[in-house]
Amino acid sequence: MSDHISNTIVIKGLRTADIDTLRQRYGKNIFTQQTGRRLPAILKNVVTEPMFLLLVFAAGLYFLLNSITEGMMMLTAILLVSAISVYQEMKSEHALEALKQYTAPSATVIRDGKEISIATTELVPGDILLLHEGDMIPADAVILNANDLTVNESVITGESFPVEKQAGNKAPLYQGSTINSGACTAVVTHTGNNTTLGKLGKAITSTPNEKTALQQQTQVFVKQLAFFGVAGFAIVFTVNFIRSGDWTASLLLGLTLAMAAIPEEIPVSFSSFMALGAYYMSRMGIIPRQAQIVENLGAANVLCLDKTGTLTENRMKVVMLYDHINGQLHNLEENNPPGNNHLLYIAALANERHPFDNMECAIMDSFLADNKQQIVLPDMIHEYPLEGRPPMMTHVYPQGGTMLAASKGAVERILRVCHADRATREKITAYVDDMGRKGYRVLGVASAVIKDEMLPAVQDNADWQLEGLIALYDPPRASAADVISRLYKAGIRAMLLTGDHLSTAAYVAARVGIAGYHRGITGDEVMQMDTETLQRTVKDESLYVRMYPEAKRKVIEALKANNCIVAMTGDGVNDGPAIKAAHIGIAMGKKGTEIARQAADLVITDDNLALIPIAVEQGRRIYSNLKKAIRYIISIHIPIILVATIPLLLGWRYPNIFTPIHVIFLELIMGPTCSLFYEKEPVEDNIMQTPPRQTTSNLFNNKELFISIIQGLIITIGILALYRIYMQEHTLEKTRTMVFTTLIISNIFLTFANRSFTETFIKTIRSRNPLTPLIIGLSVLFLAVIQLVPGIRQAFGLTAVNISDYGICLITGFVCVAWFEIYKQCLPALSKR
Structure with a gap:
């Protein structure tokens, strides 16, 4: 190794032609990675889901009852549901993998006599590194020359004070350490698991993914619905068994309700929305380093801005002496x-x-x-x-x-x-x-x-x-004033935290339109304030000057204690602690230091300040669309559950209208609708004119949940009314056909009604969603196949119906959903009361 390095310590660095050989010898500059989810792990997750187990159990019962056709239908359904689940999981996984490529740290090296930027994973022993203040050292190295160099080696030694470094083997650089000040040129000696950090077994880039508030709220909601499904299963099984004495048939009907009640689409939708949303944002130049940060973006109500390089162009010029x-x-x-x-x-x-x-x-x-x-x-x-x-x-x-x-x-x-x-x-x-x-x-x-x-x-x-x-002048960015104005309109308060003198900071604050500053609070004053005083101060004062890392962090913590969702921008080493402390740390990708980027949750690749409100807008869009998907799931599950239970409990002529086959094929329609269709919904026009959501509240407020329940109940009433009328004079197959067809048609109308909770269908239909034709086409195709293909129609226990019957199903489904459009039309008048 040493002989090889001694031959490469030249200004030209390594030759590109030698890199493949060195990489084969030393491997990539990564710690030994644990295997990701990939296909085997995804398949394991799918086959252990409650819905999959229920389907397998139901298929087994059909075969035990010698109902071969129904059993084969269930096996087909199992394959279809599993394929959809695997597709959604793989799509999310690919999005996360692509996101990792965007967020991978880079290093500046000399190869073939030229400075180039490469991913740190591509480093090999012998590479010549160029390191500056704020850079994280990507591999063990030996200093060739140094300029005012101090290094923070706390990740290795636990010592928080920077260490002075000079050229030579007596002061090596360790992977994971940070350049505190100065600059140096160094040659890589060890990479990957061979570094000091690798031998210590420390991982510096991976952090445990704790469940976010939204994840926790969603899980609680799913558990509540699942508990209802278990209770319903017990009731349906017991009532049917008492009346018929047939435990297998009773078990199948109980499973029907359990499958109808378990909202397995909700966690799938959550992971899909977050992963795909983060990936799409990264393609816009807004890189979330973890997909879950998208959740906080929609709730941010305070943005703390560093001045130099963020509000200003970071283009200094001496203008006065x-x-x-x-x-x-x-x-x-x-x-x-x-x-x-x-x-x-x-x-x-x-x-x-x-x-x-x-x-x-x-x-x-x-x-x-x-x-x-x-x-x-x-x-x-x-x-x-x-x-x-x-x-x-x-x-x-x-x-x-x-x-x-x-x-x-x-x-x-x-x-x-x-x-x-x-x-x-x-x-x-x-x-x-x-x-x-x-x-x-x-x-x-x-x-x-x-x-x-x-x-x-x-x-x-x-x-x-x-x-x-x-005196030096760093002009404010041309876009800064417009960005601040957009943030205020979105209900987000802007604050300036800078190391500058009061008059300089006040000038910049006035130029870009930051409001709510009175005298300016210094970093020393911040550190002298007790907790309660500072919490009161940060509510009123928006300008903080002569700030240093500890003071910036203390302001962030005070805002968080006031239940604010805080975003913090920065690009320097001294911004790292505050960026890390904020709910949403935002670093600049071009001129920002590596340590700022590693501490951040979002990286703006081209340092364009105008991307911050766009990031907030995207965060709100994703959260809004997730709510649409979950409210849709709630609304459509209610009629499935109630139509499966109410006739049984009331002793109607046909007490069990649905079988597991009907429920599972309804799931096949609902799953892609909620996790794919709603994820593609565009941004609503007024989304940046509304205040940020409150994170202290539940996923839905009482009014929102009430409306979703009412939607489901009205669909239920319409279908049960049709059910009641047709069962008086028609066969079970005819009644089931009318009920099942009306439910599918209601689902189509509900899908489009819930595209917006404020805008009517007339406006939303003009909003481009590439999956609109697909959702309509597949639903119509499904209706046509189960009605026109005799074998499939028989397997579903349906019968052929005429055009007038279809018209009744269409009108009933439309009326059961159309009231929501009238409600949205009247909403402005109702909100003024």
Whole structure:
């Protein structure tokens, strides 16, 4: 291994032609994975479902009763139901696998002398890695060269403080660690299970999927209906057995009700909606790192925004200088200083020699443009890294027999270490406020001469002299104001959490339209507040300045304690804790750090802020469509259950109109309808003009559940009325045909009525759903086959009926559902009462 690496530590990196050989030798850069669900696991899940077991049991009973035709029909039904279930599960599985490809972390490497980005799983020993601040180290590596490098190795050592790293084997990089500051070039030594992390058996990217609130609510609802089915099974079996004494026939009829009552479509719909919804969003450039996050998107009511790189373009430029030594103010937008400006020279010394931070790049660009005499910057001999609250950083250089220290940082900190007098403070503060009101980000610059050879233990202790101020401008994104406006219309409150000075942050907040800020709360003030005070404060104040990771996280926790569903955007290392703490962490995909992306729940691939309301809209669409599917399931199960039980309990002439065959073929229609048709429903027009849903409430409020139950009851009344009329003068087969046909027709009308709970059919039919023709076509085809094919008609226990009978079924089914369209038409007037 070492011989191989020694031959590859060249600027060109590995050759592409050698990669396949190395991958065959070392494998992919992944931990040994547990086998996924795939086909065998999916089949196991299908055959252990209660509905499958009931079907197998019912088929066995038919064969025991020597009802071969019915038994074969049940076996056919078993194959069809199983095929549909496997298809839905596989489709969800493929969506999740595709989602993993979208969310896989990437690494920048040098191959064939070129910088390229590859998936971290494709790394092989010998690859040359380029790592920057915020990157997660994707494999064990040895540093070739480093620049101001510190690494957080807590995942390996448990030590939370960053460790300084230099080039060489004595300070290796471990997979799973994070670049805290600086940058480096490193060569990969070990991948996959051969890394230190792999040998420790730690998994850093997988987190247990806890059940979400919606999953828990759905499961409770399913259990309640299943309990009703078990109770109904016992009643039907007992009553039939008492009357007939035939336990096998009674058992079959009891199974009929159990199959009608068990809503196995609900959990299937939930998993399909979440997986497919997340996959479709990822194709739009909004990547949910877990499918379940879609649930929270529709409920988000607070969005906390980081300023730099989120609200602004993260495109820094030096626009103004205040030179404190000569008292001159230079507006670089109007004219440049005469050249070789001492303030820019000191600021450049306080920079990294090869900067990667946007502010440092802007300062270095300004210095190089101003450097008329081609002054060469000396080599640094010591560095005090960025630290403190507010932060500053210092570089030390040789200067004759002394040393020169150059520092830059937050203006408050620079004034403090310079021991500025009151007049100077007031003057500098006035400049800073004026620059801040223009939206500029302001840094203080200071220098110190260290005369003896003893460096101070901490950078604050040098004999600092104030050099001046540097103002940088990062313009707000063109789309930011429109995005904030759309969020407010959707009932989502926007807040700004930034490390910037108050005046700069207030300027940006005003430009983009963030409301509800009064004076601005600092990070120090946040940390000093007790829990109750902060919870009251976050209700009213939307602007938080001079924030640091702990303070941002504390604000997020206070909002969550107020029962808010909080989304947090960010792109830097310091945003990681707050992103992780929020219900919905949102990271920027292009300019965001890897650690921010790994902490996030959503990644915006092209850093487009306008995708955030689109993500919310999609989350609301998916949740709304899931509710449509479940309300449809409730409504259509009610007539199946009641038509199977009421005639029996009332002692009607034909007490058992349905057999398991009828129920299972109704399930064949209902399953794809709820989990495929409703999932394809488009966004409703008013979905972003309504307030977010309350997560503290149940899946359905009393009114929604009441309407769904009423829908089912009215269909039941219509069918039972037809049942009662036809059984007086017609055979069991004729009565069953009328009842079964009316139920199928009612199901078709119900499917389209429930496409919207507010818009009428006249409008929803114009909304494009690609499965509309398929649902109608399959339902009509099913009706035609069971009526026109004698063998199938006989197996279902039906008889041929004429056109007028079909007309009665059609009218009854229509009337039983059409009232809901009238209700929706009257809904605006009713809501005003």
